[in-house]
Amino acid sequence: MRLFLMYLKSRLAVILFFLTLLSVLCVVYGLYGLPWGPAFYTCILIACLGVLALSLGFYKFQRKRKGLEFLKKQVPYFEGFPQPGDPVEQAYQDLTKLLQSYANTREGELRERENTALAYYTRWSHQIKTPLAAAQLLLQEESLDREALGRELMKVEQYVEMVLHYQRLEGDGKDLVLREYSLEKIVNQALKKVAPLFIYKRIQLRLGNLKKAVLTDEKWLVFIFEQLLTNAVKYTRQGTVSVYLQEGTECTVVVEDSGIGILAEDLPRVFEWGYTGGNGRLDKRSTGIGLALCRQAANMLGHSIRIESTKGVGTRVYLCLTHEQIEIE
Structure with missing residues (x-):
């Protein structure tokens, strides 16, 4: 019932047109003093044709809705839209295809960025171990070589700054101060x-x-x-x-x-x-x-x-x- 009411709401303009047509017919018959018998039968005929048209329209509407519900369940294996019924529906399908193409492109870009980031962080985690291990060995020596330790710590600092700049570049905000x-x-x-x-x-x-x-x-x-x-x-x-x-x-x-x-x-x-x-x-x-x-x-x-x-x-x-x-x- 709710679906039928939704359909009637979507066809409200057509229903109002039919009701207006019947009202005009009755007014014309009344103004000219014509017998109401033919007017009554004409109204009944138009109403029956209207109900028949609405019923056929509702059948197509329900059939198309079921088809779309089926397509929703087949999203991973979606192959294409059904044949459009009118130019407006065709325009919606074209818009949906464009949005789908854009989403696929963005998904590919994000996946590529994610893979690049993963490869970088993996390599970075291995690279930073070298100066850290060297610094640890220097700390274990009896005579601390401060100069050598400073060089290793500088390398660690450079690695950290590099990964921070990488994150800023990949982020939405670049934190630029141009002057x-x-x-x-x-x-x-x-x-x-x-x-x-x-x-x-x-x-x-x-x-x-x-x-x-x-x-x-x-x-x-x-x-x-x-x-x-x-x-x-x-x-x-x-x-x-x-x-x-x-x-x-x-x-x-x-x-x-x-x-x-x-x-x-x-x-x-x-x-x-x-x-x-x-x-x-x-x-x-x-x-x-x-x-x-x-x-x-x-x-x-x-x-x-x-x-x-x-x-x-x-x-x-x-x-x-x-x-x-x-x-x-």
Whole structure:
């Protein structure tokens, strides 16, 4: 009964039209003084036709509803909608298909992000064990090597900061504070964090004229420079790491090292998530995440990053700090 009342409600406009038609017919007969017998039979005929039409409509309505209820139970094996009965129903089906396609796309993206995150956290959990184990061994020695312990703790701190930045990038809010900052001060902040690596490996540092104001987010840009400088020192056995502004450009910073370089076949993939390449296979501690985070952060800030390298000669990383388009979500 409730279903029938719902159907009548959906056909209320048609019912009102029939009732109005009957009322007009009665008014016309009354105004012209015509016999009420034919009017009565006409009203009965129209009412019967109306009831028949409503009954057939309700039958189709109930049949279609049962079909939809059956489809609801077959959602995992859903193959398609039934034939639409009118253009409006066709439009609803098209809209539903578009929403389904969008949902499938989003589901695929979320599943991919989840798999990427799981792979990263798994690798990260194994990587952070190395400096922690080294620090534990140092603490067990009779004569504590504070310098060595400091280096291991710095590595732990870098791993923790990396995973925190990864979580911020994956989250909805990027916590950006965009304004003009001194490029020289930002680079110096990053250098202060990685200074123990330079000292330990006795790598020479050369700084060019970095007196430039840049529109960026200080926290994220410091993170990018810290990653680039750490990589430069990590893959430089001896020599120099240089940071300077590229000549002839508005604001492109170059981080150059005289390290082992990158294989030509690895260059197109160095910014991919989890890709370590030939150098990463030599350095078992490489996660293949640092440069990927750098590019993602740079894109978010409206900056761009690229790499040039020659195996056995060195690597140049170009960080363009001019704005193309800031990524906003």
